[in-house]
Amino acid sequence: xxxxxxxNYVKGKPKETDMEVLTTSAIPLKVPEASNEAAxxxxxxxxxxxxxxxxxMTKHDEPPEFSYLSEFVPGEAIRSYGVCKVIDSTYxxxxxxxxxxxxxxxxxxxxxxxxEIFIKINHPELPLxxxxxxxxxxxxxxxxxxxxxxxxxxxxxxxxxxxxGAVGQLVGQFAKLMGCYVEMLKSKFGFDxxxxxxxxxxxxxxxxxxxxxxxxxxxENVGGAMLDAVLVNMRVRGRIAVCGMISQYNLDNPEPVYxxxxxxxxxxxxxxxxxxxxxxxxxxxxxxAVSYIKxxxxxxxxxxxxxxxxxxxxLIGLYEGRNVGKQVVVVSRE
Amino acid sequence: xxxxxxxNYVKGKPKETDMEVLTTSAIPLKVPEASNEAAxxxxxxxxxxxxxxxxxMTKHDEPPEFSYLSEFVPGEAIRSYGVCKVIDSTYxxxxxxxxxxxxxxxxxxxxxxxxEIFIKINHPELPLxxxxxxxxxxxxxxxxxxxxxxxxxxxxxxxxxxxxGAVGQLVGQFAKLMGCYVEMLKSKFGFDxxxxxxxxxxxxxxxxxxxxxxxxxxxENVGGAMLDAVLVNMRVRGRIAVCGMISQYNLDNPEPVYxxxxxxxxxxxxxxxxxxxxxxxxxxxxxxAVSYIKxxxxxxxxxxxxxxxxxxxxLIGLYEGRNVGKQVVVVSRE
Numbered sequence: 001x002x003x004x005x006x007x008n009y010v011k012g013k014p015k016e017t018d019m020e021v022l023t024t025s026a027i028p029l030k031v032p033e034a035s036n037e038a039a040x041x042x043x044x045x046x047x048x049x050x051x052x053x054x055x056x057m058t059k060h061d062e063p064p065e066f067s068y069l070s071e072f073v074p075g076e077a078i079r080s081y082g083v084c085k086v087i088d089s090t091y092x093x094x095x096x097x098x099x100x101x102x103x104x105x106x107x108x109x110x111x112x113x114x115x116e117i118f119i120k121i122n123h124p125e126l127p128l129x130x131x132x133x134x135x136x137x138x139x140x141x142x143x144x145x146x147x148x149x150x151x152x153x154x155x156x157x158x159x160x161x162x163x164x165g166a167v168g169q170l171v172g173q174f175a176k177l178m179g180c181y182v183e184m185l186k187s188k189f190g191f192d193x194x195x196x197x198x199x200x201x202x203x204x205x206x207x208x209x210x211x212x213x214x215x216x217x218x219x220e221n222v223g224g225a226m227l228d229a230v231l232v233n234m235r236v237r238g239r240i241a242v243c244g245m246i247s248q249y250n251l252d253n254p255e256p257v258y259x260x261x262x263x264x265x266x267x268x269x270x271x272x273x274x275x276x277x278x279x280x281x282x283x284x285x286x287x288x289a290v291s292y293i294k295x296x297x298x299x300x301x302x303x304x305x306x307x308x309x310x311x312x313x314x315l316i317g318l319y320e321g322r323n324v325g326k327q328v329v330v331v332s333r334e
Numbered sequence: 335x336x337x338x339x340x341x342n343y344v345k346g347k348p349k350e351t352d353m354e355v356l357t358t359s360a361i362p363l364k365v366p367e368a369s370n371e372a373a374x375x376x377x378x379x380x381x382x383x384x385x386x387x388x389x390x391m392t393k394h395d396e397p398p399e400f401s402y403l404s405e406f407v408p409g410e411a412i413r414s415y416g417v418c419k420v421i422d423s424t425y426x427x428x429x430x431x432x433x434x435x436x437x438x439x440x441x442x443x444x445x446x447x448x449x450e451i452f453i454k455i456n457h458p459e460l461p462l463x464x465x466x467x468x469x470x471x472x473x474x475x476x477x478x479x480x481x482x483x484x485x486x487x488x489x490x491x492x493x494x495x496x497x498x499g500a501v502g503q504l505v506g507q508f509a510k511l512m513g514c515y516v517e518m519l520k521s522k523f524g525f526d527x528x529x530x531x532x533x534x535x536x537x538x539x540x541x542x543x544x545x546x547x548x549x550x551x552x553x554e555n556v557g558g559a560m561l562d563a564v565l566v567n568m569r570v571r572g573r574i575a576v577c578g579m580i581s582q583y584n585l586d587n588p589e590p591v592y593x594x595x596x597x598x599x600x601x602x603x604x605x606x607x608x609x610x611x612x613x614x615x616x617x618x619x620x621x622x623a624v625s626y627i628k629x630x631x632x633x634x635x636x637x638x639x640x641x642x643x644x645x646x647x648x649l650i651g652l653y654e655g656r657n658v659g660k661q662v663v664v665v666s667r668e
Contacts, residue, residue: 064599223594223595242597243598244598245595254592254593257590257591257594258589259588262606264576264577264578264607265398265399265606265608269604269606271602272598272600273601277601
């Protein structure tokens, strides 16, 4: 069985060579009889590459709130969201043959000992890979951040950074479907320009050009100098939904933010959120997104690479802005 | 008539000599008959010294949202919240003899052309000076920030910076009355230590010592390095009510904040607020605060100076941490 492991904890920018693809003996395709807890063996079909994974390549100072956010263990398979086929299960909610999504290993088959964090795929008639993105964590994140955290109103001005990524492309479309004016970073500076953007003053002016009236909602994916430039351009009573800060994940020392003083006079709300808190409302989101897809109201771009051998390169590409759309790794199509 | 004027716009730390006390001819004690708009002439009794006034000593880049937040005009009387007695009025809500509070001039008598921003004093049986503080903007600010913005729950851990100031002392008491655990900066480092606090690492550790469990609610009065240290010590789902950032008002370049990256994993909400948005709920607050005062549930400390001659020194004292409690200037006791 092939699997992708982290060789050592990473400092600074991660490289493909921080990971390696190993071939090991296969695991039994049955839940061990000795297990006291319900478990399942799954075949991994599609794996998701997400920016937050960089944070798991560094040893944490404190244990995280959710065990699946603990750092990767060097020598063991990397973990990410993925779409899986259940091969064997002692967990009553899933049976062999079901398609599910959740956090799995970067390997051909995985023994899952926390099946309760998996969600059954209700629409296998759509491409299964969509459950790594538009119907998975990325889509749900876009929905929560935009619809629930940012409380949008029709006609508002929405800015999305890292808009070529999995979440960004969806936030922009959800906002347009709601009748907001949307400007995305994608075609203007390109994701990687923004990522390396050092000239804060220019970024502030660029935003002023795109949003002469200012920004009501900022969907924050980037952080650092980008956040600083946005703060200056926010409108009164603006909201910043803080999904992540990809520009900061590879830095030993985070970039400073200088413009926090605008928060009071502009009565800005800055709010961080996590999908993990909100799974009970996943079903509502799934039905909304499935309708949008079936009615062709939404465009969804995937950047698909084939095979676990190519998974390390796909993940590293995220931090270099190489992907266009959601980065997916196919382990097996069925 | 005596009045206090700003001599010139201020750069950096303001000094007493940036202001001067002038004696000019008295104004007529009647609303001019030529006025088209309702107006009133008031006798100024008590004037409030508030940290935000530093921001009005510098020329603004953009016109502010509220005209009373436009910068002071060199040579004209400084403006602040104050308690006044109505001498003459063509505004139907107020008549001669009424006590009111609102933004007035640092002079003996003022012609008020926007009487609609004044509020009638419903409890003149209490010290009138309280309407510059506990029953005025400071108290209402403490109430809004703590009760409405921070959404406190019993037993939560509350940290108040600049707790010796007018707002800070009240937030701490409101929080205790609600059954929260409160730690204030006052006696620990003293207001002025915090103000000049340069050793961020120590501040972070000091907070960790006072709040080993972390902070649920931070009532932000200070900004800069203080905000940075607090972010590290916030608990999951913590709230930061951003009332102001006194440590930043005298700086040409604001201090950086490095720890914004905790906002997502801790799902922190940072929210700025202004009393000006909330005057419709002032009455609810006034009755709550009046009961607390009459039932002796709340301690309120005033730092009172006598006479307009001493007003510039009182205002400057705020930025040097000289005041203990609410800084008030008495122009006349009746």
